[in-house]
Amino acid sequence: MYANAPTPVCNEAPEEYMKIFEDVCRQKKLRITPQRLEIYSELARATDHPTAEMLYQRLSAKMPTLSLDTVYRTLGTLISHDLVHKVESTQNQARFEVQHLHHHHVICRNCNAITDLTWNLVDHTNLQGELHAWGKVERAHMVVYGTCAQCRAQ
Ligand SMILES: [Zn+2]
Ligand SMILES: [Zn+2]
Incomplete structure (x- = not known):
């Protein structure tokens, strides 16, 4: 190893993210729908930068009416409001994370x-x-x- 080696980022408490989510939605007049809330909150808890399919699988037991299409559309909305980031990856499938400290x-x-x-x-x-x-x-x-x-x- 060399000097100044990168160190892993500690995860913030998920409650902190929910406060950010609510503040940004209020500021940008984005309606807090159950889908937006659940998808954002699932992503805030995840540490593995999941794909839309992974999020869909994790949420479908809790939200049986949720479709993969809705997950994609909701992620698109959250990205356009700077709440979620698309992450560079080695795969064709996009990976996501909530917007948080620069890393x-x-x-x-x-x-x-x-x-x-x-x-x-x-x-x-x-x-x-x-x-x-x-x-x-x-x-x-x-x-x-x-x-x-x-x-x-x-
Ligand atoms: Zn590996
Ligand atoms: Zn990240």
């Missing part, structure tokens, strides 16, 4: 696991200087690819 991702090419990490060295690099001629930098997100310890042990 980066490590992706295992073998099992496709996506892990959060903080990386202060990257966050404190002045990209603005490097990219001044290119335009305005809004955010920088690093994706690290490799093979996780679990897969390597197999």
Whole structure:
């Protein structure tokens, strides 16, 4: 390992996210429907950056009338209100997470696991200087690819 190695992000309490959700919905006049609430709350509890199908499977016992199509549409609405992020992945299927503290991702090419990490060295690099001629930098997100310890042990 090298100095300034990335460290995993601790998870925030899910209740914190629900407060953010309610505040943003109120601000943006987005109606809090049972579907939006349940999908957001399931995603806030998840630490594995699930696909829409995974969310649908996790919620269908609790919400038997929920369709996969509704999960996709709801995720789209939540993304457009900056409550949910689509995450870069190695698969064709999109992966999602709730919008929270700025962080980066490590992706295992073998099992496709996506892990959060903080990386202060990257966050404190002045990209603005490097990219001044290119335009305005809004955010920088690093994706690290490799093979996780679990897969390597197999
Ligand atoms: Zn793996
Ligand atoms: Zn993440």
